[in-house]
Amino acid sequence: MEKVKVRNLHKYFEKLEVLRGIDLDVAEGEVVCLIGPSGSGKSTFLRCINQLEEITDGEIVVDGASITDKKANINKLRENIGMVFQQFNLFPHLTVAQNIMMAPVQLKKMTKDEAAVRAKELLEMVDLGEKYDEYPANLSGGQQQRVAIARALAMNPDIMLFDEPTSALDPEMVGEVLNVIKKLAKDGMTMVIVTHEMGFAREVADRVIFMDEGVIVEQGNPMDVFGDPQNERTKNFLNMVL
Ligand code: ADP
Ligand code: MG
Numbered sequence: 001m002e003k004v005k006v007r008n009l010h011k012y013f014e015k016l017e018v019l020r021g022i023d024l025d026v027a028e029g030e031v032v033c034l035i036g037p038s039g040s041g042k043s044t045f046l047r048c049i050n051q052l053e054e055i056t057d058g059e060i061v062v063d064g065a066s067i068t069d070k071k072a073n074i075n076k077l078r079e080n081i082g083m084v085f086q087q088f089n090l091f092p093h094l095t096v097a098q099n100i101m102m103a104p105v106q107l108k109k110m111t112k113d114e115a116a117v118r119a120k121e122l123l124e125m126v127d128l129g130e131k132y133d134e135y136p137a138n139l140s141g142g143q144q145q146r147v148a149i150a151r152a153l154a155m156n157p158d159i160m161l162f163d164e165p166t167s168a169l170d171p172e173m174v175g176e177v178l179n180v181i182k183k184l185a186k187d188g189m190t191m192v193i194v195t196h197e198m199g200f201a202r203e204v205a206d207r208v209i210f211m212d213e214g215v216i217v218e219q220g221n222p223m224d225v226f227g228d229p230q231n232e233r234t235k236n237f238l239n240m241v242l
Contacts, residue, residue, distance in 0.1 A: 002061070003028050003159050003190045004049060009058035011044055011214075018044050020214035022058070026159075029188040033201035033222075036211035037237060042194045045211070046161045049192070050081040062159070079107065082152030086164040088144040090136040090151070096123065097132045100151045109155070122150035126180050142173025149180055160184065162193040178204075198242055202226055210234045 004026040011019035018041045026032055034042050047053040049060060051067055051074050060067045062077055090099050100122055101115035110118065123129050126146040136144055145165060152160060162181065166174040178200050185191065185204050195201055201208055202222045209219040210231070218231045226242070229235045 005061040007059040010056045012056045030206050031185045032192045032207050033205035034194045034209050040211045041214040079155050082157035082160045084162045084165050086167045088148040100154045126150050141169045142176045145177045160191045
């Protein structure tokens with residue numbers, strides 16, 4: 001079954017057409033890596049999927065519910081989608097555990113005690129159990145990003161979106177964050193990941209999508225897209241980044 005279905009998606013900012021007719025199905029448990037040059041619309045596309053941006057035209061269906069449907073409960077839909085950004089955006093005045101517990105408690109899905117237990121489990125999953133009571137400022141960038149992933153998982157989303165999750169990290173911290181994402185992939189999480197880490201995409205993606213100038217130019221399994229790209233624009237891009 002499809003978790004995400006996008007049909008003929010168009011997005012304008014004023015007169016600028018940033019997404020120019022995108023179609024995409026993401027199956028349950030599928031890992032899609034989105035690659036492409038800066039400015040091609042990758043972030044805007046992710047932001048449209050979880051309604052951080054209003055779409056101009058087309059349709060997006062998440063878990064069978066159309067997000068453009070006037071009756072759709074956008075907050076409920078959004079709870080089902082976890083998002084992790086390049087900047088971790090942890091709340092600096094809250095401890096690591098409090099950061100993770102905030103959404104589940106405020107949105108009243110859990111009691112404080114339940115949320116605390118869940119926070120502990122999630123921190124152990126990202127290998128940071130001992131940082132439970134620490135403040136974000138005392139963590140490295142890689143550790144903060146792992147907390148941000150745990151925080152996104154706290155609402156038990158069934159889709160995770162990642163927008164260049166390792167781009168703000170020092171090189172030695174990239175691996176620890178990618179390992180957490182790999183673990184999620186192994187556990188069957190449905191994910192769309194914007195990344196410049198081509199080795200990672202090759203390893204973890206079921207499908208790689210190359211986007212340029214607001215359209216999907218080429219897609220396929222990683223071996224095909226990286227090993228034998230068909231489109232000139234894909235070839236040029238890969239020549240620059242590989
Ligand atoms: P990518 O993530 O692939 O680098 P983006 O989705 O961030 O691309 O941006 C695509 C285009 O949309 C760029 O030209 C960018 O300047 C423009 N853009 C993104 N967000 C906004 C916004 N809020 N207002 C106006 N233009 C925007
Ligand atoms: Mg971007």
